Amino acid sequence: MEEEIRKDIKWAQINRDVLSSMEAPRKIYWVLIAVCLSLVAVGVYAEIHQYRTGMGEAQLNRPQMWGFYLANFIFWVGVSHAGTLLSAALFLTNTEWRRPVYRSAEAMTSVALLTAAIFPVIHLGRVWDFYWVLPYANERGLWPNFRSPLLWDMAAIFTYLTSSMMFLYYGMIPDLAISRDNARGWRRRLYSWMALGWVGSDRQWRNFRKGYLLLAAFLLPLAVSVHSIVASDFAMSIMPGWHVTSLPPYFVAGALYSGCAAIITLFIILRHTFRYEEYLTLPILDKLCKLTFAIAMIWVYLNLIEFASAWYGHNMYEKEVLIEKATGPYAPFWWTMIILGFGLPFALIIKKVRRNLLVLTAISMLINIIMWLERWMIVSPTLARNHEPYSWGYHWPGWVELSITLASFAWFTMLFLLFVKIFPSISMYEVKEMLYHRRQVSDRLVREPPDNIESEPA
Amino acid sequence: MTIRRMIENWTAFRKSGQVGDEYYDHKDYRWGMVIDLNSCIGCNACVTACYAENNLAVVGRERFGRGLGMHWMRIERYWHTGEKGEVETRYPEQGAQYIPMMCQQCEHATCEPVCPVAATYHTPDGLNAQVYNRCIGSRYCSNNCPYKVRYFNFYSYYKNWPSPLEQQLNPDISVRDKGVMEKCTFCVQRLRRGKNEAKNEERLLRDGEVQTACQQSCPTQAISFGNLSDENSKVSKLWQKHNMSFGHKENEKQPKNERGYRALEELNTEPSVMYLERVRDEDI
């Protein structure tokens, strides 16, 4: 395959390339940070306004009690899943091409979770009392209600945030040691502290490998369970369109789909910005696209099976919700989501598209917008048309919700920008391992060629 | 200390007596309601009375149109449709059906388990209680209510009441601020006062001694409210007559000429409110 990483690249070169990404940034970086900060400021202003005036500013009503905030929450938790998939799942299957990519994917996971964690707080009517959902001892003996799926959410998101940050940090320790050896000033102090005295001794490596395997083994079921629990916010209710057993796997599939698309976007951006052509190679991008396609097909199937179930049974409420999605006021959004969500992955199997980075960036960003729409289409149409005809109603966003949504994207971007400048965005030691293993394999082939290959006389 | 409290709680729970699937044996009180749709004329007196009794906020025309109304008791109008689904227009006043809808105080309430901070729970009286102080406004309970009888304070409505309207507020019940969920409570403030007075006299409440605001104001006496644990109360007799009980399934056979049903019974929410179907000319 062309454009693979050079077999004879010097390991010192790998260090230099990746460490150069953390040098003083160019002007465009500061411009981006400024733009993100201002968008976040707009969102904060909108939230303060809503805090002081009431949730009515979010254009919510009866029955539309959940609007964009829940959709955002599900979206960002979903985006975070693909990082864990790439990192933990592909580690457990010994997939070599994950090695250059997983650091930025895991960073995306943690940053997306930090973004998602905002929304359960700001969607509350009495935001200032949000800490009541935390289990803490108080003099009234009051504890939160663990029967509620929202509480399971809180437990799951907390566990996932902690675990994925631990996993990211853990995997980064050898790289932090490399950074420590080559840094000066405040960076050196930071990396020395964070690398915890890592010297690469064999004792350390042995424990490291064992611990990493165990962490990956824990993180994989965690990732699946977290989004299933988020889905049970909906699946455990009795609302038609929500009370579907396929909702947890549907959410997980959608999460992986949108997350993989986000990884493709970040892949291309990082490759271009830091000139990582040597490491974030086109064959890896190829495989990423194929993975996205496969996951997209799972998502498509789960969609179709949901429609089929609504049609097959004679549950009048389920049918009404489905008809509402397809023909009601939300129909343009729903049909866009269906057509593009089903169709765009097929673009990814065309080789020419996979090689054209500009088109790929556009497609992956579009996929993420489509998946955001999909989250909204889960929340609002069901509430629009439920059991009681007198209580049918629609929700359209106001400036408050739109600002906060935009601010969440800006917050995500800003955190990710901070990450790539402070920490190495490619795992240097894993790339070295990948090269070493490849050399070992090819060396062994040269030394002991398989029987059916003629070897040159010595 | 906490272990002692835990043991006390469990002992009290066991003593209160579990009956079958239920938590409480409802020995003393179990509130239920019967609404005769044949008598209901859709005059909205009950709605107004509820507003007055429970300090409900009048949100104004524009906000009501947006769906922010706070009418704990609401009159829903549906048009009777013919066999082919056409709206009955021959006698339009006979075509409209009114159903006063308020919190059904479901025995298996879907709103209760989903509150993250346990602001809503089931009382031994059979009421679904909403604790305003504890509510943080996650609005999951309203999303899970199939009747959509839960109302959220989207704004601080009390700030806009023109003077001297605030003089008519009922001092027995709080005024809710923004961010809190509220709903019909079967006028629990009246029930509490009545129960306390009866307890002082060492007796239980008599049938008809405490009336809910809606029942009190209905000109046709369409609403009956009382204690289902008392066999001689009016609601008890009506429930027995229409073969209605908790655990009653919709598809169970009932005598054809009886009109009693519960709203959305197939969802197994076990409402405490029975509606008596309207008698139509064609049915006789």
Next chain:
Amino acid sequence: MDNRHSMFALFNNFEEVREAIIELKVMDLREGGVEEMLMKSPIPHPELEEVIGARPVYVQRFTFVGALLGLLAGFLLTAALSQSMFSVQPQGGKPIIPIPMDLVIMYEGTILFGVLFTVVGFLIGARLLHRTSPLYSSKVSEDQVGLLLEVKASHYEKVKELLWKHKAQEIIEDEN
């Protein structure tokens, strides 16, 4: 008591280190003299670790204990604190201690504590918070493999010659 000298040798690749280690081990078996050997490398190398010798890893025990604790903690958190205390009154026709709902929190607790205990186990097992020997070269994080040896003073020169024979690039010494 012989004086102990520490020396740190850098090699270019793993094959040379392997030869050096094998010879050092053989010498140590015959005559003693090498007290402790630690290899520092930019990437892990399982085969060489076998040559160096077994160093048992105990991280998984931490993980197991952590997972069990997490399971228990999840159950206690839900059943004992919130539900048994009746601070959350009966709701929705569900039992007081609904096991299926508690299972979710127990599952998350297992994973949370498992992860945290694994990290702690790694920190303890790898002795990361210990004070390490100052003999270190940043080339180890780049591309060279280091061998940290503690030798008795009597075998000092012999070991040094051995290392040079196996094409050590650099030897850093530390008298203690």
